[in-house]
Amino acid sequence: MKNTDADCEKLLAVKRAMDTGVTGRHPSSAGKRFSKAEALRIYADLRQSIREETLRNIVANMPKNYFLINSERALARLNERLRDETEVAVDTETTGVDVYTDVIVGISLTLPSVSIPPLADRGMHAYIPVMHDEGDQLARDYVLSELRWFLDSDDIGKVLHNAIFDIAMFRRHGYDLRGVTWDTMVAMHLLNENEPSYRLKDLAPKYLGVESDTFAELFGKTPFNEIPLDIALAYAAKDTDLTWRLYEFQRRHFAKLPTVLEYYQTVEVPLLYVIVDLEANGYILDLDFAKEYGEQLRARANELQAKLIGVLAQYHDGAEPINLNSNPQMKAAISKAIGRELPNMDAKKTLKPLAKQYEVIADLLEYRKITKLSGTYIDALPTKQNPTTKRWHSRFNPIGTVTGRFSSGKDEDAAESNSFNVQNQPEDARKMFVAPPGKVLVSADFKAQEIRCTAYMSGEPVLIEAFEKGIDPYANMASMYYKRPYHEVNKLPNGEDTPERKAMKVVWLATLYGMSDYSLADMLGLKKAEATAFKDELFSGMPKLSAWLKANEQDVAKYGFVWADKQQRKRRLPDGRLKRKEIPYGKWQDPKYEEARQHNAKIGRAMRQGTNARVQGSSAIQTKVTMIKAHAECVKREGWALWGTIHDELVFEIPEDFTREDIAVIERIMTQSYRWGDVVANGTDIAIMTRWGKGVTPDDWFANRESKESA
DNA sequence: CGATACGGCCAC
């Protein structure tokens, strides 16, 4: 059997160790033939001893300006020194990564300006253990109360790596961490959104030339409170030491990016506090509803399962019973059942068109939809209640995407966490989410956010005029293209799209996202040449937009990056500068040119990403700026909180006795917080609900309330 | 048996 690269390395390490006499045969294998299994056992022991040696080295080679603070006197002296600092690096060590349940076991501080005469290195790196199992130390309550003035101070800036976590941990113990001025993790993302990892332990070797072991490498699954204080000091003080050095490195680089720095300091950093509140506020789920709905879905799934197995089992060969969740099995069985070979099991492209013709396919589609819905959402979410807060919490990661949008879900190193993605909840699962008692959810979206953004960035008069007149841009385009009156191609009396408007929406998004004419034809049911002609004619009426799209591609090709609005954020697309590889005519399928094809595909992808990143990235900035304003308003108002954000939408929770003026406030926040210059006004649609979903308009809500009052 | 890849699908 062939060994993996990882195993090869392990075996080589063992061989080296045996050759140099560092280790010998494994005691458990005395008298047996030397085997790979024994070598791997030796490796495990070797690793353990390497780990122990690493820890010994870390302690032995610890810089002289790392100090353990474990007496009242030492803490008092530290407090004095803190008063002379303007900016300090801060980090917490904790029992785990659940900010609502875990607790702080120690605090690291780097005081950069301290100078202790015999020591060559400037700066002081302190670790204050407060809950380690062993060793002399101060109590957490005492330390936190002594440091309260510092934690509360806006005048002493705090520099952290992943500040959201630490702010939330301090809050867990009833303390604010005010004055955060820099988050090296977020800053790194603005300096390079393509970075493979934003862990301090990966950034330090890469950018500071400092080797650094991860917590897991050094301590495995041992919680930090079980780590002896000498090792804890060396490890924890190094964290703020590295954070500070990374900060200095980043400052130098931001000097060349003043517009990005301005955005970082006025948006991304203040936003961290908004996110902490948003995440902590959390969600309430209607468990009775979830239970009942889950049972309904399960019953239907069982019914479909029995039916499908009845039909398909005969087409399945193999020792194991047929599995409806297995795509390879289903592809084979259904192909046989319907007497034609399916190319794949894509629901939209392959199965849906066949569902009318073949009941078995319709059943399978329903079965898959239901099992996905219950498996991922309806049955899964109820188990994720936080034991401490009794609410459900999501993570909103402000650097989770390359364009600047939020991602939502679990943290990278938190497989066990109860966190979940709140941004991809299907309509049916949203019904589980309810407003807290006495409150309503108010959702406010940016009306046609990305299209307004494009109108502004391209300066296209057709789009700008449409927005000025309050005209629907899709309908306007449809009117132009089909040469029919606007009202005829806008919406149908029942509020649904006309086919013309729908087609324009597809074409619009296709262009924005760089869809090929081939795919567009596929989507609209046209021939490729027809799709090309369609797009050409449409865009010939909007020359400024066409020029803008072209310029974006040229920028990607020339510079390898594009800017979001006002040069606040860069999207680096280095593949755009690659040179295309020639593939001779007729050799397009030739395996010999596979590498050339992939190479050229990367360039095409970069070209498509350019426009998308400008639009999506600028829109994300609008959403983030608006969130800061919305949060500030919520803080001022009793019972108001920011409940969620889904890219182009903010959701508030507010007391149910809200007024028309309250709605007007939300409307102003949405439309005035971040404007597309003076060129394109913002719009917002507001909906009110007690259960997450469609909701009603404010007018309907008030009409309903008034009719109840008069009854 | 664990880590990882992948197809598929939810959202905007």
Add this chain to the structure above:
DNA sequence: AAACGTGGCCGTATCG
């Protein structure tokens, strides 16, 4: 020729 951007997560398949 390839062919729609940004994500997260599920279950199965695959690898060693």
